[in-house]
Structures are given as C-alpha cells and as structure tokens.
Amino acid sequence: MRLILVGILLGLVYSCGATISGPFLFWGHHKVSSLQAQALVEASSREQPLTQLFREAKAVVVFVRNTTSRLEGIKYPKFQNLVKSGTWTYLPERRLIAEPFGYNANIEVISLSGHGEEDDAEIVTAYNDALRIYGNGEVLGILASREEEAHFLAKRETTEEEPKKTAEGPPADVAEETEASFIYVAEGNKAVLSLNGPPELRLTNETLRLEEHIKQITFDDQHAKGYGRLSITFMHSGEKCTLRFKFSLARGTWIGRNVAVEHNELKSVLLARGDDYTVPSAPLGFSNRCSANDLSFNNPNKNETLQSLIVSDFQVQPWLNGRKEFGEVYDCVGFISAPILSGLFVVTLLLGILGLGISAMLSMHTPNRFESSRSKQLTFTVQE
Template sequence: MALYYNILIFVITVLSINLVSSAEFVPVYMWGTTKLSERVPALHKISQDSFKDTLLEYLKEDPYIIVFVEPTLSPEDFAQHDQNGEIAFPNLHGLKKLRSHVAYKPYVQNPVKAVKQLNKEVTELSIGSLLSSSNVPKDNILIIDLNDAKDDEPRFHMLKRHDSDIVSIYKDILEQRNNVLAIYTANHTSWIAPEDITHSRSRSLLQLEDSEEKKDTGIRFSSAHLLLYLSDKGSYKVNKDTSNITIDNSFMLSETSDMDNKENITATLSGSSLSINFAIKVNNVSGYWYLTSMSVKTDKENQLVGISDYFAPRDFSYHCSTFNLSTVDRNATLSLPGFQIQPFPKNNTFGDAYDCVGFTSVPIWSGLFVTIILLLIVTFGLTMMMDIKTMDRFDDPKGKTITITASE
C-alpha cells in the first residue's frame, strides 16, 4: 500500500512541475475597429482559459483576427527608451489617432495557444513572406511570425522595425476589411526565456554592454580555435625610431599548432610589417586556461616578450581595457585597447569576461582601509567612555562627613 502511495505522490509532483513550467505569461496588446474591453482583471495574471473567453466575446462581432507573434516579449519592452528618449513602439501607441480601440494586458498565459483553440481556420505566415506578397489570406485568423532578427541588430532596433511593419500591415488589411481585431504578443517572455533564446539575444562582447545603440567600431579576429577582439586600433611603438605600426583590419589571425590539439594553441596575428605570436595552454585539471607567452616581431627583428599571470576559467574570455606590454628597457611598447581573447569558444562567440582588474581594486581597498580606521577610532572611544567611573557617595547635610582615604 505504501508503494502505491509513493507512486501517486510522485505522479502528482511531476504533473505539478509540468503545469508550472508550461505556464508562461506574456503581454498582449490588442486593438481593433470595435470597442474592446478595458476592464482591469481581478487577478494580476490572466489564465489561458480566461483570455480565450475574452476572445469568444469579440468573435460575436465576427472580426478578422490578425496576430503578430514575437519570439520573446515582456512588459518592460514597452517602457524602455533609447538615448534620445524615444520608445520602441511609437506607432502602436499612436493607434488611437486611427480611431482604433486599444486594450493592454501585461500578463496573459499562452495567448497564442488560446487563439488557436477558437475553432476557426488559422493561417500562419512569416513577416517576410507577408511583406513580399500583397495577398492577404481569407481565413478567419492570421498568425504572423516576427522571428526575423538580423545579425548584430540591437533588440531595440528590431522592436522598432516590427512596430512600423505591424502598423503598416494593419492599415493595409483595414482597407480590405471593415472589422479587424489585431493582437501583438509573444511565445515567451524575454525576461524568463529558455536558455537557447536567452543565448541568441545576449551580447557577449563587452563593447556592447554599455549601450546597444553605440556602433561597434572594434576589430574582431578569429581562427579555428581562437577569438580575439580589440575595441580600437592597436599600435606598436619603438621610441628610438619614433615609428608607430598600427594594428587594424588588415591583420589576419592564423593558428600554427595542431588543429586537433585541445590543450595548446599557437596563433599568429600578422600584418605587412608586424606579427604577434600567442601561446595558450589549457589546464583541464584546474579548469583554467593560460596565456603563457606573447611575442612581437617586426622587419627589424625587434621582439617583445612580457606575459605573466594572464589567465581565465574555462569557457570564459580574458578582457583588459588597457592592455599594454613593454620591453625591459622600455624601448618598445605594444598597446592593444579593449583586448579580449578566448580559446575554444562556443558557437564562435565570447563567453563571460574575466577582467584584468580584480574585484578588490584600489578604490575598494581605500574604502576598506578608511572604514577599518573609523571602526578602530569608534571602538577606542566607546571603550574609554565605558571606563569612566561616576561618584557613588554623596554628603548628607544631617549626617557624618564622608572621609575619603588615599587608597580610595
């Protein structure tokens, strides 16, 4: 009997986990030619069945339903602004000027599944195929997939481009049909998305973390097992000759080691008059990789070797904003701004950065030092105050005079 009880508990637990994992809430932005319900629901989140009942009410007017589906979307996307203070959806926010009735629901469970359960004929198209063809399907429900993100396109720009396409398509359909209901939603939330979606939307290069709106002017080099990045043009300067060799896009990164070797990499970043040799060793036991040596050669046979303690965990990249190396006599200097390097990268993208500036930097040590001194002073002062002894004897005018001896 106990065995059946344990099996029942296990089945209930698994079903509960599946129900929780499948419940994903995304925003829904609705507008149409007929008046939409703008009542605020009693619950903060709307279930799939409740949203389906809402759509069934709209179907009484027999509208043509068009659904624009993003791969990921969250309420925060509607509130973000760029550096100029502009929002990502200016056209959607201006739909009321087209005499369209608008309703917004921030958290709806699986709205796309609810639409497909309306017992209506459904046609699914991509945004690219619909824009290339002017023919609109005659089915009752049209679902448009907006998964057309371009390479290196910031998410804000992608949403702004979709905003323009959505309103343009809506206007075209409005000219052909009298009653239209449009829905803008997503399959997943962009804040709690699956791992593969989060990875495809991430920006691993450090130069894009400050602001996605800035144009990346860096230089990226890659070979079979190595990635190298510079935020700006590098330079190699020899003081005596006052010559300065610029490291730019004309350089090529090539590996000179065994391509099947998973522990050691020897690569060369070469240009017309300068070559930089890298030697990297991966320690699978400790889980770290090390930049063991680095040398510079020019036409005049000048060499620069100055590598020590440059390492990072496996699957991490090493980054340093001001990476400068000099010879012992300070005659030659190699400058690589925004230097970032990683061996054996996954999917040809940088992993998380292991920065050359440690966690306990000079400002942090200064703050800790001042705080410790302040604590010592306060502790010393409190100790001195606690050692102060107050009078515990007082003269009585009607009694005997207090006599204090020398020992007291």
C-alpha cells in the first residue's frame, strides 16, 4: 500500500514538473550564483551545475504562476525582500536543461492563484515553513510558469484583407521575428550582452521598457581601428528602437564608452557614466559583470528628448571570437573597501612598531673600555 501511495505521489510530482516553463527565478541556496554565467554554455555542460544544485539542496520548493508576464516588485514586496536578502539568479530561457524532479526527494510544488497579494503572502509563508524544517541556506526556491506558447513572436499588423505578396518577397507589413529574452548574442558568437531585465530608455515624458528584440543581432568588428559595435534592434509598440553599444580597444583592454540610440526620428549618442569600476572594461578575452549597480548611459545635452539608457545586472563581452561561453569575469567591485582599509591600517601599525623596535635594537652599542683593579688603584690620605 505504501509503495502504491509513493508511486501516486511521484506521478503527481512528475506531472507537475512537465507543465512548468520559463522564465525561472532561483533563490535561497548559496550555489545559485554559479548559474548566472551559464548563458552561452553548451547544453551538456549546463546540465551538471543544475543537477548538482538539485541534489545538494535539502529541499526544493517550486512555485508555479499562471502567466509568463513580468513579475512586478511593487505587487510582490514581501517576495522581493525575500529574494534580495540572499543569493538569487534569473534564467530567461523557456526550458531548463534539467528539472529538479527525480534529483531531490523533498520537492513541493505550489500552484499560485494569480492574485498579487495572495501569491506574495503564499510564497513567503511556504518558503519560510521549509526554512524552519531544513534550515537557512538549505532550501532552493524556484519560481516558474505554466506551459504557454513559445517566447518567439512573429508580429504583423492586423488588417481586414490579407496583404498581397509581390514578386520581390514577402508582404512589406510583416514584422521581423522577435524574441522576448534578455540575452543578446551577436551572429557568429562575436559578442554577447546578458541582462537580468529589459533595458530602459528614458525619454523626456516617458520610459520605454525594451523587452522584445529582433533576433538578428550584429557586431561590427573594427579591431584594426580600435573599436567594435554591438547592434540590437528592439520592437516597442510596433516601432523600432536600435541600440549600438560601442566598445573601444586599446593596449589589449576593451572599454564600453557609449551607446548610439535611434528611435523613430530621434538619434543621439549617450555616454557611459561612472568610474573605472562601474564602466564595463576588461582585458581582451575576459568578460565584465556587475550586479551591484545599474549602468547608466546619459545624454550630455540635457535639452534632448533622449535622456538616458539604464541596464541592470549585466554581463558583457565583446570580441567573443566564436566562443560559446563567457571568458573569466572582471567585476565592478573595487579593490579598496572598508575591510581592506582596516586591514591595511593594522598592518601599517604593526610594521611601524616592528620598525621602531628594530631601530632601537640597532642603536644599542657595547662599551669599548672596561675598568679593572690594575688600571685604577685605591688611595688613602692619612692626617697627623
């Protein structure tokens, strides 16, 4: 009887697992961060980190949403605080290379109702219950979605009549195929830009969230001239918006200098704002990653309609040269920090004390003459 019950439960688990799709949000376990740089790795290499994570977690809690729409932090404040308080990562793909079912015995699948406040409270409550049983850092949380249509969309304007084909090619009003993801790989794996969310183009009176992009992404490699351009064309409300990220190359190091923006009839060059650590740069063959701060490209002319472009939690590498994975990572964390300064101060103080001690020992001299009974006689004076 017990075997029959276990079989039924496993069947339910597998049936739930077969209906989930991306995008996915992982949090809670300390090894979740290792999944962040796996965007361009081959399928065979990506499977091992996932299966290892599923096995090492003491428990896995899978929350299934009814939609793949964007999860707004304003509507889920409790869940947002829960995720940001620890390690987390976002996987925009539709399918996981490996699913947790079958790799972990303690899996709970929770279907969400679709109401913001109810889902927010249910996620936090269920996850905290698992933490009380298995301990902090031992529970892997996964937010997924139910099976829906693919994330590849072929948009076209709806008209009363079917557009007529011409001898030159397809109808002119059929838009190019677009993709809703935040990983932008240039043709031939020449360059790659990976984000945690869509870029935000800020105009004078509105902000455009560039979520869908045309799948044809190019990288203009002008290595001999010392620069390269990563061009990405987005579709927003049926209108094109092209971003051309320019990277300069000097003495074996690339630097992200600016981005040229074309939206409708507006054209402008936005300059990267920041210091040596926040502006993306790395030696050739290395990638740059920053999850601590947003990267801002600002318009030097304040009177222009195009104000700025914001990208968050990015990893970028130009001149990828056909590789299928990121190079070694340079991050935006500077060398000088409060703990390092404290350590340097203590070391300097100890070295100063040691130097004074050595100096005092070196200043000591032994006497060059010694008095004895032969060199100095004792005399007495007798008075009569």
